[in-house]
Amino acid sequence: MKPRLIVLASKNIRNRGVRSWLTMIGIFIGIAAVVALISMGQGLQAAVTGQFAALDPDKLIVTNVDTLFGPPGSTAVKKLNEHDKELIESVNGVDIVVQRLIRTASFEYNDKTDFKFVANIPQEKEAIQVVYDALNLELEKGRLLDENDRRKVILGHDYMSDDFGKPLRVGKKVIIQREEFEVIGFLKKASTFTLNGIIIMPDEDLRDILDIGDEFDILVVQVKDMDKLSDVKDILEKKIRRDRDLDEGEDDFSIQTPQQGIQTINTILDTINLVIAGIAAISLLVGGIGITNTMYTSVVERIREIGIMKSVGARNSDILTLFLAESALLGLVGGIIGVIIGLALAYAAASGISAAFGGLDFSISLNVPFLIFAALFSVFVGMISGVFPALQASKLNPVDALRS
Amino acid sequence: MDKLKQYFKISLRNLKRKRLRSWLTMIGIFISIATIFVLISLSLGLDTSIKEQFKKLGSDKFFIDPRGQLAGPGTGGAVTFTEKDIRTIEKVSGVKDLSYFVMGSAKIEKDDQVRYANVVGIPLDRTNLWAETGFIDAEFGKILKKGDSGKIDIGSQYYHNDVFEDSVMVGDKIVIQGKSFKVKSNLKTLGNPTDDKVIYMSVKDFRETFPDKGEDIDQITVQVNEGADINRIAEKVKKKLDDVRDVDEDSRDYRISTPEELLATIGNILNIIAGFLLGVAGISLLVGGIGITNTMYTSVLERRKEIGILKSVGAKNSDVLAIFTIEAGLLGLVGGIIGVIIGIIFSKGLEFIAVNMLAASILQVSMPLYLIVGVLLFSFLVGCFSGLWPSWQAVKVSPVDALRYE
Numbered sequence: 001m002k003p004r005l006i007v008l009a010s011k012n013i014r015n016r017g018v019r020s021w022l023t024m025i026g027i028f029i030g031i032a033a034v035v036a037l038i039s040m041g042q043g044l045q046a047a048v049t050g051q052f053a054a055l056d057p058d059k060l061i062v063t064n065v066d067t068l069f070g071p072p073g074s075t076a077v078k079k080l081n082e083h084d085k086e087l088i089e090s091v092n093g094v095d096i097v098v099q100r101l102i103r104t105a106s107f108e109y110n111d112k113t114d115f116k117f118v119a120n121i122p123q124e125k126e127a128i129q130v131v132y133d134a135l136n137l138e139l140e141k142g143r144l145l146d147e148n149d150r151r152k153v154i155l156g157h158d159y160m161s162d163d164f165g166k167p168l169r170v171g172k173k174v175i176i177q178r179e180e181f182e183v184i185g186f187l188k189k190a191s192t193f194t195l196n197g198i199i200i201m202p203d204e205d206l207r208d209i210l211d212i213g214d215e216f217d218i219l220v221v222q223v224k225d226m227d228k229l230s231d232v233k234d235i236l237e238k239k240i241r242r243d244r245d246l247d248e249g250e251d252d253f254s255i256q257t258p259q260q261g262i263q264t265i266n267t268i269l270d271t272i273n274l275v276i277a278g279i280a281a282i283s284l285l286v287g288g289i290g291i292t293n294t295m296y297t298s299v300v301e302r303i304r305e306i307g308i309m310k311s312v313g314a315r316n317s318d319i320l321t322l323f324l325a326e327s328a329l330l331g332l333v334g335g336i337i338g339v340i341i342g343l344a345l346a347y348a349a350a351s352g353i354s355a356a357f358g359g360l361d362f363s364i365s366l367n368v369p370f371l372i373f374a375a376l377f378s379v380f381v382g383m384i385s386g387v388f389p390a391l392q393a394s395k396l397n398p399v400d401a402l403r404s
Numbered sequence: 405m406d407k408l409k410q411y412f413k414i415s416l417r418n419l420k421r422k423r424l425r426s427w428l429t430m431i432g433i434f435i436s437i438a439t440i441f442v443l444i445s446l447s448l449g450l451d452t453s454i455k456e457q458f459k460k461l462g463s464d465k466f467f468i469d470p471r472g473q474l475a476g477p478g479t480g481g482a483v484t485f486t487e488k489d490i491r492t493i494e495k496v497s498g499v500k501d502l503s504y505f506v507m508g509s510a511k512i513e514k515d516d517q518v519r520y521a522n523v524v525g526i527p528l529d530r531t532n533l534w535a536e537t538g539f540i541d542a543e544f545g546k547i548l549k550k551g552d553s554g555k556i557d558i559g560s561q562y563y564h565n566d567v568f569e570d571s572v573m574v575g576d577k578i579v580i581q582g583k584s585f586k587v588k589s590n591l592k593t594l595g596n597p598t599d600d601k602v603i604y605m606s607v608k609d610f611r612e613t614f615p616d617k618g619e620d621i622d623q624i625t626v627q628v629n630e631g632a633d634i635n636r637i638a639e640k641v642k643k644k645l646d647d648v649r650d651v652d653e654d655s656r657d658y659r660i661s662t663p664e665e666l667l668a669t670i671g672n673i674l675n676i677i678a679g680f681l682l683g684v685a686g687i688s689l690l691v692g693g694i695g696i697t698n699t700m701y702t703s704v705l706e707r708r709k710e711i712g713i714l715k716s717v718g719a720k721n722s723d724v725l726a727i728f729t730i731e732a733g734l735l736g737l738v739g740g741i742i743g744v745i746i747g748i749i750f751s752k753g754l755e756f757i758a759v760n761m762l763a764a765s766i767l768q769v770s771m772p773l774y775l776i777v778g779v780l781l782f783s784f785l786v787g788c789f790s791g792l793w794p795s796w797q798a799v800k801v802s803p804v805d806a807l808r809y810e
Contacts, residue, residue, distance in 0.1 A: 018701060019698055019701060019702060022694055022697055022698040022701065023698060025691075025694050026691045026694050026695060026698075029687060029690060029691050029694075030687070030688075030691055033684065033687045037684065065511075065520050078511070079616070106483070106655070106657060108655065111654055111655075112654045112655070113651075113654055113655035113656070113657070115471045115483075115657070250518040252511055252518070252520070276681070276684060279439060279681060279684045279685050279688075280684050280687060280688075282435060282436060282439055282685065282688040283436070283687040283688035283690070283691045285435060285688075286431075286432040286435055286436055286688045286691040286692045286695065287691045289428055289431050289432045289435075289695065290432060290691065290694065290695045290698060292428055293425060293428040293429060293695065293698070293699065294698065296424065296425065296428065297425060297702050
């Protein structure tokens with residue numbers, strides 16, 4: 001019964017030729033728009049969160065409360081200091097505490113000046129390793145900084161281009177904040193803008209040229225045992241609170257796991273994606289109404305046919321199923337074509353955007369469950385749209401239908 | 405003209421004959437037209453309110469920002485301005501007045517509640533320029549004046565939107581970074597929640613409250629003489645500032661921007677966002693248009709005989725084309741009218757929520773007559789365009805075949 005029904009339904013759809021296609025175009029444009037925009041949204045989210053240098057899950061990040069949007073710690077009410085660092089180091093379960101500074105400084109080469117982000121490299125051997133591991137720094141040329149280097153810098157991949165009119169090479173001297181530095185290495189192209197344009201220099205030099213006293217933007221805490229991460233976090237919170245004489249809820253600092261750190265950004269991106277996908281989904285709604293219209297027209301045209309079917313023994317439920325199957329098929333075919341076109345569009349857009357913004361790792365990942373869901377959703381839209389005409393068809397009185 | 409009226413009459417009658425189908429087709433159109441209308445009225449409104457803010461600022465002022473800031477002004481960077489820069493700019497001929505501000509993040513306390521906010525220090529001997537723009541204008545109390553110390557002006561959020569549990573009013577005390585300040589005025593709403601949460605104090609108090617910020621100056625605003633060419637004066641200021649800061653074209657560590665430039669930048673960003681959203685919303689109109697094509701095509705198939713009769717009694721091809729195209733156009737137009745009505749209701753609702761619940765009066769909607777008329781005309785054209793192909797099918801119907809058929 002079932003397969004024959006589907007054969008019959010597809011025959012009916014084919015009979016209406018152009019009209020079926022027009023109906024399906026409506027659905028597949030809607031599905032393609034939703035699939036393309038959601039896939040791009042997911043890709044964009046991955047690209048943006050990738051900008052926040054992937055940190056290992058065995059680390060905690062301590063910052064003071066910020067009041068404006070900017071790099072962590074940049075608008076903090078109060079900077080973290082040596083006292084905080086010692087306090088954190090004294091907590092059981094903490095392995096190493098690494099101090100981080102991210103600032104901007106003037107960078108001069110070949111008499112051209114620009115302003116760039118500068119990050120510090122701590123000056124203890126173990127701490128250096130933590131930073132290199134955490135940021136996943138890989139060298140393209142030269143060597144990394146070690147604990148004995150002074151007045152030397154590593155530069156991001158962007159500096160290897162000719163932006164300063166004369167190529168920069170390992171061994172060249174550059175002027176940062178009016179002080180001379182030697183370039184000892186270049187980083188490999190990374191997936192983040194910040195890393196590609198960064199200057200990395202020893203902690204002491206950074207403090208010296210920018211006249212920074214006893215303060216840190218971020219403290220990265222490496223714990224001894226990853227499973228105890230949240231315990232250590234609780235202890236740290238209590239300790240800092242007691243140290244600063246704060247009640248719970250008055251915290252002027254925050255301790256986050258790397259995942260939490262990007263949660264806010266994710267929430268914002270999710271909202272944006274939702275709004276855009278919502279607007280795109282309106283076209284799906286319009287497409288669904290198109291199916292209703294087609295099916296309704298079809299019922300009117302086939303009144304006699306329905307009457308004949310009923311008079312030779314078809315039950316109401318058979319007619320209902322037949323019409324529902326037709327609208328579901330319209331949805332299915334429209335959905336499959338839509339998913340394919342949507343994916344193609346997303347890939348094309350992503351490669352276009354990646355080419356336009358070097359350094360943004362914007363790629364579309366094939367989210368199979370989502371694609372299947374989209375196609376099934378389209379079937380669902382088709383069926384919902386078909387319910388009202390199908391009910392109408394099933395309730396037709398065969399005598400009236402044949403007389404008309 | 406008479407003929408056109410006839411066409412419309414016939415078309416309308418035909419649409420009424422297939423009432424349900426016409427409605428279903430129009431629903432598709434009005435949903436998408438309503439979405440498009442809301443998006444356009446929002447972006448027009450936003451554009452207008454931003455332009456208004458800039459107008460308040462006046463076209464006789466420009467800004468000098470240090471380069472190399474981490475984020476916006478006050479987020480700290482390698483470059484800051486000094487008193488010497490201020491004196492230099494002041495001496496440039498054509499400069500009428502100037503002011504500056506420093507910005508810091510502070511812990512603020514009241515009745516044992518702790519919050520964090522941005523504090524801006526302004527020189528109280530240079531407030532004329534701010535007073536003129538209306539950005540610092542008191543709703544209650546009086547704004548800070550020369551000689552005030554230990555007093556603050558607070559943004560409207562402290563009064564209207566409960567930054568603290570109770571509204572903060574003139575005469576109340578707020579502890580900022582451990583120092584107590586008395587509220588001298590509640591400022592008028594600017595419509596932007598971030599700006600409306602700012603606390604203003606004198607630069608002198610600021611220096612004492614934020615010793616870390618040293619003698620920094622985060623942004624300078626310069627006003628030029630009436631009738632003076634702002635771009636020429638900005639150039640002059642640039643030259644003097646280059647000398648005193650010992651920089652040149654390649655090493656300049658500050659940026660001068662005029663309101664026009666800023667407005668153009670913001671306008672560009674807004675246009676890109678609005679364009680993208682409109683594009684996405686336009687997809688649904690495309691789908692709705694295809695719905696019209698489908699309905700009209702069905703209609704042509706059903707009315708072959710009628711078309712045959714029309715033609716055999718003397719209707720020209722152009723008549724048939726006109727009747728069907730206008731029918732399709734009417735589907736678009738009526739859909740458009742309903743869409744605009746729904747859109748107006750929706751936009752006004754959004755505006756109400758933004759202004760009354762989010763205190764973001766910057767989010768206004770604007771629906772000028774040309775928008776309404778334009779959208780209606782557009783929906784009529786979309787309908788006509790969608791109906792072109794089916795109408796052409798109707799034209800091709802041969803009267804002999806059509807009448808013989810059945």
